[in-house]
Amino acid sequence: MAFAAQNIIGTGIAPKVKETSAFKSYRQNNVATDTGAVLMYLDMNSFFATCEQQANPELRGKPIGVTTHNSPFSTVIAPSIEAKKFGVKTGMRLNECRELCPEIIPVQTHPPYYRRIHVDIMEILHRYCDDVLAKSIDEAVANFTSYRLVYKDFIAVAKQIKQDIAEKYDYLRCSIGIAPNTFLAKLGTELQKPDGLIQITPDNIDGYLAGLRLTDLPGIASRNERRLLMIGIKSPLEMRHASEALLRKAFGGVVGNYWHRRLNFAEVDQYSNGLNRTMSATRTVSREQRESKQALDSLLISLCTRLEQRMVKMDLFCKEASFFIRYRNNTGWDTKIKFAQPIQDAMELRSYILERIHDFEKSNNKIMFNNNTLSMGVGVQGFMLGSVMQYSLFDNRILKDKVRKVMYNIKDKYGKNTVRKGCELFDPHAMRDAIGFGSVKDMFMVHDDGETSVRNPYLLEDEDW
Numbered sequence: 001m002a003f004a005a006q007n008i009i010g011t012g013i014a015p016k017v018k019e020t021s022a023f024k025s026y027r028q029n030n031v032a033t034d035t036g037a038v039l040m041y042l043d044m045n046s047f048f049a050t051c052e053q054q055a056n057p058e059l060r061g062k063p064i065g066v067t068t069h070n071s072p073f074s075t076v077i078a079p080s081i082e083a084k085k086f087g088v089k090t091g092m093r094l095n096e097c098r099e100l101c102p103e104i105i106p107v108q109t110h111p112p113y114y115r116r117i118h119v120d121i122m123e124i125l126h127r128y129c130d131d132v133l134a135k136s137i138d139e140a141v142a143n144f145t146s147y148r149l150v151y152k153d154f155i156a157v158a159k160q161i162k163q164d165i166a167e168k169y170d171y172l173r174c175s176i177g178i179a180p181n182t183f184l185a186k187l188g189t190e191l192q193k194p195d196g197l198i199q200i201t202p203d204n205i206d207g208y209l210a211g212l213r214l215t216d217l218p219g220i221a222s223r224n225e226r227r228l229l230m231i232g233i234k235s236p237l238e239m240r241h242a243s244e245a246l247l248r249k250a251f252g253g254v255v256g257n258y259w260h261r262r263l264n265f266a267e268v269d270q271y272s273n274g275l276n277r278t279m280s281a282t283r284t285v286s287r288e289q290r291e292s293k294q295a296l297d298s299l300l301i302s303l304c305t306r307l308e309q310r311m312v313k314m315d316l317f318c319k320e321a322s323f324f325i326r327y328r329n330n331t332g333w334d335t336k337i338k339f340a341q342p343i344q345d346a347m348e349l350r351s352y353i354l355e356r357i358h359d360f361e362k363s364n365n366k367i368m369f370n371n372n373t374l375s376m377g378v379g380v381q382g383f384m385l386g387s388v389m390q391y392s393l394f395d396n397r398i399l400k401d402k403v404r405k406v407m408y409n410i411k412d413k414y415g416k417n418t419v420r421k422g423c424e425l426f427d428p429h430a431m432r433d434a435i436g437f438g439s440v441k442d443m444f445m446v447h448d449d450g451e452t453s454v455r456n457p458y459l460l461e462d463e464d465w
């Protein structure tokens with residue numbers, strides 16, 4: 001759907017945003033408001049399906065549905081552009097799809113091929129910009145702000161990027177959005193599909209928004225729509241021109257400020273430095289701990305839990321983890337794990353690490369958690385911001401992620417001992433270790449009402465509680 005920018009309303013000049021204490025602290029980690037900033041968002045159209053059509057020309061122009069396994073009831077994780085025209089949607093079962101589109105061709109996924117294309121597309125973006133962040137396998141955002149003197153015309157750069165992709169993969173299509181912040185650049189990709197190219201500026205934003213419904217905005221689904229309707233905001237245009245105070249009321253706090261800023265050219269969805277760094281948790285093992293395999297496992301849980309709580313507070317998910325263990329005889333073992341989907345959950349993190357440990361133990365006939373253990377550490381990196389995570393890819397996680405947040409809120413409100421999970425109980429000493437060594441960053445919190453406070457980090461539940 002393409003929207004012509006003909007109904008331009010208002011002056012197009014974004015109102016000045018009042019700085020609250022929450023913003024000031026938030027801004028320390030973020031790109032400041034800058035209507036001259038240049039973010040370019042790239043979204044591959046119907047990525048998995050188009051990749052299959054790229055690999056197999058016989059599938060081109062046909063309605064196909066990519067599935068994870070071969071069964072009449074398997075779920076279509078990616079319909080082709082042609083299948084979408086019949087109303088086929090991501091997440092439908094193949095038998096449902098057949099009712100809408102009898103000639104749909106099921107095709108099984110080839111993730112290594114998608115990853116290879118992803119790497120090639122990232123390489124193409126890096127030809128033009130150093131500051132490129134992959135948002136998912138088929139989305140990336142490039143921050144061109146420091147290239148304003150290098151390139152005169154970013155539309156031309158975007159066209160060149162499209163051409164470079166087409167030269168390598170002639171059947172792939174992408175939509176590109178250019179705007180002063182990540183959110184509006186992503187919105188630009190939604191406005192024209194497939195093969196779109198939209199630049200949103202202070203001069204044309206109201207024209208684009210005028211053609212949209214609230215739920216056309218990324219991040220506004222029915223629940224947020226209801227919140228906005230309740231306070232009388234019926235359209236994205238009204239939302240952009242609503243006061244910060246009103247949006248705070250709609251979203252119940254600082255999230256409202258973020259929405260105001262997104263629609264008024266401030267950056268809230270991209271950490272300028274936070275996303276590139278590593279968080280780690282390390283612990284030296286006490287003599288009692290190294291005598292007990294279970295104590296060492298508890299220690300691993302506490303390290304994972306510490307990282308989880310930091311990720312929850314910063315709304316981050318990680319795509320990579322590392323683990324090391326050191327022994328008293330100066331030997332040690334390191335491993336690095338890449339996740340297919342970003343994770344946040346401590347017990348999930350632990351299970352990946354344990355899996356690696358068990359593999360190593362099996363092939364080397366060794367016991368890793370033994371009484372020579374001196375220290376161990378877990379690191380996470382490759383962060384994605386939860387607010388821009390594509391939940392459609394992680395459907396089974398939504399509930400879990402929300403539950404985790406709710407648990408934190410309860411603990412914040414009523415004290416950390418009100419809610420506990422099973423694994424907190426079997427070795428309280430290991431758990432206390434985790435609390436004692438929280439970093440300063442963990443302890444500093446910005447609350448929904450904009451107030452800040454210093455507190456100890458809490459331990460966290462897992463999905464079994």
Ligand SMILES: [Mg+2]
Pocket residue numbers: 043044045046047138
């Ligand atoms: Mg896409």
